[in-house]
Amino acid sequence: MLTGKSVVVTGASSGMGKAITELFVQNGASVVAVARRKDRLDELVTSLEGAAGKVLAFEGDVSNIEDVEGMIDFAVSEFGKLDVLVNNAGVMDDMAAIGDATDEKYEKVFAVNVYGPFAAMRKAVQVFLSQGTGGNIINVSSIGAQHQAAGVVYGASKAAVNAMTRSTAYMYLKDGIRVNAIAPGSIATEIATSMGQPNVEGYTKVSPVIALSPDPGPATAIADAALYLASDQSSFVSGVILPVDGGWTSF
Amino acid sequence: MSTNEGRNILVVGGACGMGAATVTALYKQGANLVVLDLNEEAMEELIEDEGLEGGPGTLHFVPGDVNDASVRQAAIDYATQEFGKLDALLYIAGVLDLMCPAHKTDDELYDYVMDVNVNSCFRMCRDCLPLLWDHEGLPASIVIVGSVGGEIGSSAGAAYITSKHAVLGLARNLAHSYRFRNVRTNVVNPGACVTDILGNAMEKWPDREIMDEEGNELYNVRGAVALGLDADGNNLTGFPEDIANAILYLISDEAHYVNGAVLDVDGGWTAF
Numbered sequence: 001m002l003t004g005k006s007v008v009v010t011g012a013s014s015g016m017g018k019a020i021t022e023l024f025v026q027n028g029a030s031v032v033a034v035a036r037r038k039d040r041l042d043e044l045v046t047s048l049e050g051a052a053g054k055v056l057a058f059e060g061d062v063s064n065i066e067d068v069e070g071m072i073d074f075a076v077s078e079f080g081k082l083d084v085l086v087n088n089a090g091v092m093d094d095m096a097a098i099g100d101a102t103d104e105k106y107e108k109v110f111a112v113n114v115y116g117p118f119a120a121m122r123k124a125v126q127v128f129l130s131q132g133t134g135g136n137i138i139n140v141s142s143i144g145a146q147h148q149a150a151g152v153v154y155g156a157s158k159a160a161v162n163a164m165t166r167s168t169a170y171m172y173l174k175d176g177i178r179v180n181a182i183a184p185g186s187i188a189t190e191i192a193t194s195m196g197q198p199n200v201e202g203y204t205k206v207s208p209v210i211a212l213s214p215d216p217g218p219a220t221a222i223a224d225a226a227l228y229l230a231s232d233q234s235s236f237v238s239g240v241i242l243p244v245d246g247g248w249t250s251f
Numbered sequence: 252m253s254t255n256e257g258r259n260i261l262v263v264g265g266a267c268g269m270g271a272a273t274v275t276a277l278y279k280q281g282a283n284l285v286v287l288d289l290n291e292e293a294m295e296e297l298i299e300d301e302g303l304e305g306g307p308g309t310l311h312f313v314p315g316d317v318n319d320a321s322v323r324q325a326a327i328d329y330a331t332q333e334f335g336k337l338d339a340l341l342y343i344a345g346v347l348d349l350m351c352p353a354h355k356t357d358d359e360l361y362d363y364v365m366d367v368n369v370n371s372c373f374r375m376c377r378d379c380l381p382l383l384w385d386h387e388g389l390p391a392s393i394v395i396v397g398s399v400g401g402e403i404g405s406s407a408g409a410a411y412i413t414s415k416h417a418v419l420g421l422a423r424n425l426a427h428s429y430r431f432r433n434v435r436t437n438v439v440n441p442g443a444c445v446t447d448i449l450g451n452a453m454e455k456w457p458d459r460e461i462m463d464e465e466g467n468e469l470y471n472v473r474g475a476v477a478l479g480l481d482a483d484g485n486n487l488t489g490f491p492e493d494i495a496n497a498i499l500y501l502i503s504d505e506a507h508y509v510n511g512a513v514l515d516v517d518g519g520w521t522a523f
Contacts (some may be wrong), residue, residue: 147523148522148523208477208478208480208523209478209523211477212474212477212478250404250405251403251404251405251474251475251478251523
């Protein structure tokens with residue numbers, strides 16, 4: 001479904017980003033897999049040898065502008081163009097309510113979850129416009145943008161992702177650049193390791209909402225949604241926030 | 252806030268609960284009311300208990316079922332003959348299902364809920380428009396009482412949730428379609444509220460379980476009800492006056508620029 005497409009996936013060393021990279025490469029895409037952990041990217045590259053597409057590792061941190069612009073330049077120089085950007089890298093907050101939320105957490109979470117996609121979308125849009133053949137951006141948001149599944153900082157960061165998604169979809173409608181978001185619910189990934197020590201009071205407050213979640217879904221469920229949004233099967237879809245949460249937020 | 256003194260207002264569902272609180276407040280401000288309600292006894296009690304006689308307002312009661320076209324027409328005819336125009340239409344009548352999920356909702360239950368909550372609401376709004384549009388001065392106003400069940404999936408059964416989602420669409424289309432005809436339409440979405448709506452459903456369907464067991468399970472254990480708790484662990488429950496106050500705001504002069512709004516009055520329940 002993605003044969004010949006040049007793709008950048010951030011947060012590709014584990015969880016959803018890894019699943020997206022695997023599925024895209026199996027479907028013929030040429031993927032630049034971006035993450036901080038080079039050793040795990042190298043393992044991923046090795047595991048995908050012989051697949052339909054190609055994958056190259058790019059060590060980088062999405063909160064660093066040089067890395068963000070570097071990853072897109074790398075895709076263009078290696079694959080000759082950029083077709084799809086998947087902003088998947090993300091971190092959790094510590095579940096704190098605002099009375100207990102720290103500047104340190106705010107800055108860290110916004111750097112990765114908001115600035116990263118912001119800088120990457122800006123660069124990708126510039127490339128898309130210069131190519132003149134449209135483009136495709138997929139942002140991994142969260143149902144936490146709307147519902148209380150984490151702390152105030154995480155929710156705010158994902159709401160910002162949704163706003164950037166819809167703004168960019170609208171602003172570049174006529175340029176053929178599609179921009180959509182996936183809002184995962186509970187997915188079995190390693191993101192909780194970025195939480196650090198959870199704020200007990202905040203966690204207690206949101207736990208009734210978390211309790212309504214079905215069993216965590218597999219990361220491949222998010223990859224399947226990303227494949228649809230990256231492919232031409234969704235060519236008329238833009239500005240959408242697609243929940244993939246097993247029905248959790250139908251409450 | 253502006254007063255409703257001298258305003259001509261048609262209220263559908265004004266004898267009990269939120270409707271009664273609204274009618275009482277409007278009457279005491281001096282509004283001229285036409286009140287349509289099925290429950291004659293409750294209306295008489297309300298008039299007696301709240302002293303809704305001898306002014307400052309006026310109240311004309313039209314007893315009957317809102318699903319009956321002749322009853323609706325009787326209310327509209329009275330407003331046409333006595334007032335000539337309406338300043339506001341308030342659709343407060345509503346019925347609850349029995350918390351049944353779709354596969355337990357038979358046609359009779361579904362049709363009844365949809366008729367009261369949606370179909371008669373649509374017809375009433377449509378047929379009152381000629382009394383509302385081209386209002387002099389600030390816009391005339393329609394307020395539909397929806398429910399937070401219009402925005403979430405788990406606060407009642409399939410029929411009720413469907414009906415309350417539907418009226419949001421109606422309200423938004425009315426808001427859009429008649430904004431240049433000087434009619435505003437807004438929705439109040441109550442959360443849990445102390446009214447007879449559940450008791451009425453039990454009375455209406457005596458041969459069935461009060462709440463379908465499976466529906467009740469979904470509703471209480473896996474649904475939104477578990478999320479709206481106060482500091483003592485009780486459900487966040489409002490009173491009919493809370494809804495009446497929201498309606499009074501939406502029909503006030505101060506709300507003249509509010510059109511197509513959905514105002515949740517649920518104590519913060521659905522912020523989850």
